[in-house]
Amino acid sequence: MDSAANNSDKPLDDSEFLEMTQQDAAQAKILRQSLEHLASGLGGAALKEMAQEVLSGRMGLREAADVSAYAEEAVQQSAPLAEKWASMSDREREELAAEGEHRLEERRRQVEEERRAESENRSDTKSRHDGRGWSLY
Known part of the structure; x- marks a missing residue:
């Protein structure tokens, strides 16, 4: 993304989500809802910031995944779920x-x-x- 796009709030459409879900509109909606939950603070401060950046259009989801602070928080927040899955x-x-x-x-x-x-x-x-x-x- 260019710096002008990063500094402005542009309307976010679901095209990136559709691309990431192989054009599955239902999965794209679920992805957007998950980001909205994270933006409310559900997953901690770093994931809240990341979700707000993505939902505002200032940052793409792939770009956000490359930010180490966001990735580390995502791994930390998902660890209990991975442990629960392993114990099932x-x-x-x-x-x-x-x-x-x-x-x-x-x-x-x-x-x-x-x-x-x-x-x-x-x-x-x-x-x-x-x-x-x-x-x-």
């Missing part, structure tokens, strides 16, 4: 993974419903130049 049985891991897949599929359905509703709203809005209701006579 294979069955518990499979159940947790299935629950995650179920939640992801539910999110995908929500995203699809939102898209459908947006599309219907756009098609219901009559354009000034759509030609309907016009007649020579």
Whole structure:
């Protein structure tokens, strides 16, 4: 990023999140929500700052991952989760993974419903130049 982009708050779209999730809109939304949780202070001061930088558009997520203070905090905050995962049985891991897949599929359905509703709203809005209701006579 150039320094001008780093110093200004630009509207953040989900293009970077979509790229990181291989164009999966549901996973991109989950990623954004995770950053919003971190921006509220959920993961400590360093991750709060990182999330705020990313959500404001001042820094890309990949760029933020390269900042050692942010990376170290992320590793430290995730250590208890890694320990819990290691202590789980294979069955518990499979159940947790299935629950995650179920939640992801539910999110995908929500995203699809939102898209459908947006599309219907756009098609219901009559354009000034759509030609309907016009007649020579």
